[in-house]
Amino acid sequence: MLWVDKYRPKTLDQVIVHQDIALNLKKLVTEQDCPHLLFYGPSGSGKKTLIMALLRQVFGPGAEKVKVENRNWKIDAGSRTIDLELTTLSSANHVELSPSDVGFQDRYIVQEIIKEMAKNRPIDTKGKRGYKVLVLNEVDKLSREAQHSLRRTMEKYSTSCRLILCCNSSSKVIEAIRSRCLNVRINAPTEEQIVKVLEFIGKKEGLQLPSGFAARIAEKSNRSLRRAILSFETCRVQQLRSIMPLINEYPFTSNQAIPPMDWEEYVSEIASDIMKEQSPKRLFQVRGKLYELLTNCIPPEIVLKRLLYELLKRLDAELKHEICHWAAYYTSSLVMLKLYLLPLIEVSLYSMSAVKFHGPVISKLPLKLIIFLQEHRMRLGQKAIFHLEAFVAKFMSIYKGFLITTFG
């Protein structure tokens, strides 16, 4: 078992990082009825840990006995039936799922499945709560339609069902939902807090931590506790392997290297490729490497972010501003921002379809739509590579121009 799981606090009392929030939550569920909750905060800040500890607080140790199911649903949507498969994690009292896994059909999940679950009130044994809890992950990735139907579901079945929503950014959750939930912001842990956790783990594992080592890990972790614990564990294994394979424990050295993730190394490789040569041929090679990353399910926006980071490290200060601008431009076209302003698009498209298709259509695209697309470049193009590559090409073009003007 990974340390991340092994040292995950099981109860609200054990929590180290967000003690105040944990105590508040505990007070809330012991003294009052549990409202709908919306947890939001950056990745690796401990949202899920808190949720699970909370569930245990409410339902007792039974909440930890979970079973995983790949459930199939048949949904009758007017003329056709839709088959959906979704992984759920459920105990007697709660069900956890990520509706956004099913893509644009998420609204069916929300409409039908949640409704169905919420309708079945748990058997009310003595002293037990008369509600079930639904934990929904990645609510910010739900489409707007799904979010709206979620809102209705919340109202209708609130007596029998509590929702715990979990997401990274609350700005992508519609106002209506946010106002119906108790919003709990989970900040990224500070580096000091991370160090504290690492020292706690070190003590439990019986490891000697040289001074400054935990601080360096915390610094590298980008304030993600999960990341920090993972690198901590990899460091230990690295230590074991490289020096004394037979000895189980070995003291860390304070200047020990902290291995990056394999894909991060790969991105850094790509960045140096780009810096070395700027030509269509090189662009083509870079494309191959980007494909490799995408094949391994590294989300494209994370690739682009990392790539920008690596490029900026190597770049002259005067170009940084421009490159950041373009990175933002192409990232925004990668980011999924479903269904905002859809009415506008529908109107535009309607007027477009009235225009017969002759010759160069682009001039006939309604101006509004063009402006709209340029401002938002909004959703994940189906083909992330187009945008990643466009960014790389733009960078190469700018950088080459810069080199030529500077060095002639």
Place this chain on the structure above:
Amino acid sequence: MLGFCSLNPKKSIAMRKKAGVVVLSSDDEDDNPSLSSNRSYAKSKSKPLVTRTNPRPAKKPRLSGSRSRSRFCKESSNVNEIGVSFEDFDDLLNGFKVSAGSGRIGTNELWVDKYKPCSLEELAVHKKKVEEIKTWFEKRLRTKDDSSNHVLVITGQAGVGKSATIHVIASHLGARLYEWNTPTPTIWQEHVHNCNSGVRYTSKLDEFENFIDRIRKYGLITPSFTGESRSSIILVIDDLPVTNGRTAFERLQNCLLLLVRSVRIPTAIVVTECEKADSGDYTPRSFEELQSSLENAGACKVAFNPITNNSIKKTLLRICRQEQCSLTAEQIDLLAKASGGDIRHAITSLQLVCMKPDRMLNLPSSNSSSNFPKENADELSASGSGFSMQFGRDETLSLFHALGKFLHNKRETENVTGMDQDAFSVLGKFSRLPFKMDAPEMVLCQAHGQARPVADFLHENVLEFISEEAMDDASAVASYLGDADLLFASFRGILTRYNEAENVLQSAAASVAVRGVLFGNSHPLSSRWHAIRRPKLWQVEQSAMRNKIELVKNRVAYNGSSLSDVSVIATELAPALKWLGYRSSRGIESRDVSMQGNETEDDSLASLDDEECEISDDDEIEDW
């Protein structure tokens, strides 16, 4: 069952004498009972089982090698059946109908039927092909060797003389033809009428199955069977019933396989091929599947190629001579070229051209249609870009041809058009020389390109067509492709209600992609040889999807008691686990495999796209 023809020449002729009217209108009557007022009709319907022994010759009694068929089926009233859509043609034919009475006798039939080949020499098909089929039939007819297979599958595009060849050969060998023609579909009113009169509806596929079943079990026991030796019979299955959907298709396939395995009469199955480039849809693929399965079952396959220009010209000349119309060799040449190897089309066009000499004759030479400036015919056809005469078939391009046009980005060497005074004056940076091709949208149309694949292909290949120095160009192209992708991606699945809108959007996106590539590449390389690759993107998408599913499936293995985001697993947990050497969970192992061995794994799974892969590997884009 109605489509099955019992053909005793003597008898049918006798019948025709007795009830000429019946025969002449038999087409209509069998298929449109509601319209029919024939007395014998009701009788046959009331006893459906008897139809096979019905002494009335069934519809379309095509006698092998004789021209009698044309007498029945194409009376002048049926002229509109030809199915030629353009109005000029109809006009002309109508005009022709009026003049027919006073003009030449017996000319009021289509030349296609009038000049049906009646000897081996007259066939425009390549001699070797004819010979091959002839010997095949000879062998089957002469020797009663039961071990060899008895089915010949003939394939080829429309109008290459598949049926004609069989008919001519049959008459040459003195064999009689028994044909299956798919019955005319039942229309709804008919169906209602039938129901009222108590006749049960049988699907055409059912009828076909019954027919095949009978053939297999009993051979051709027909009322007209007069004791002649069995060997002089040839069974022809000319057009296969239309199947819709997978199950129907499988039924048809099984039925034909049974036929191939057990039939004892020499049988020819004629399959008309659709052009592959035409559509990404299901039909051509299923026909290929059908052919190969028949071949595997032991059928012999002969593929007909489009008829060569010379053969067509020869035939046209012969017809011209017999009709005494004077066309120049040039015009005939043009007709032949325009037909695209379809001789039926060529002859029909010839008839059209000869119809109103005053109007049509000046057409090929001076080309009054406004599309083209006055040029002589040779240049016109040589230009190759738009041979859209009134009698031409629609020009199509293969996808690769079109891609080549876009990628090579041929332009005039200088700006010659005088239009520029009217148009905007464009900044020097943004002005480009005029295209050496039609408008990109037109080329797209001709290539039947689906918008998305076109963009993918362009994305995959465009970098090689950009000169090594021109990084700015590459960046512009990439950015336009990104824009196109946004247009493509925007409303997928959301706007299904607005099909029309989605179509427009797709076209617009394709237009942006193509024009972006054309505009962005401002310093096109001088053309040299390039192979066009299949987009690797498709493969990447597939394997990414698989990996993702794998990750989702095993997400629990990564994280004991809660579900983690896929992105978290992919970026943090999985690499860490890999680093730590935890190999126990399956998800991680499969990840390793995909890291190292993408290619091997994907090849087996990308079988759907393999066809296209082959095409792209073989297709060489030379300079046009």
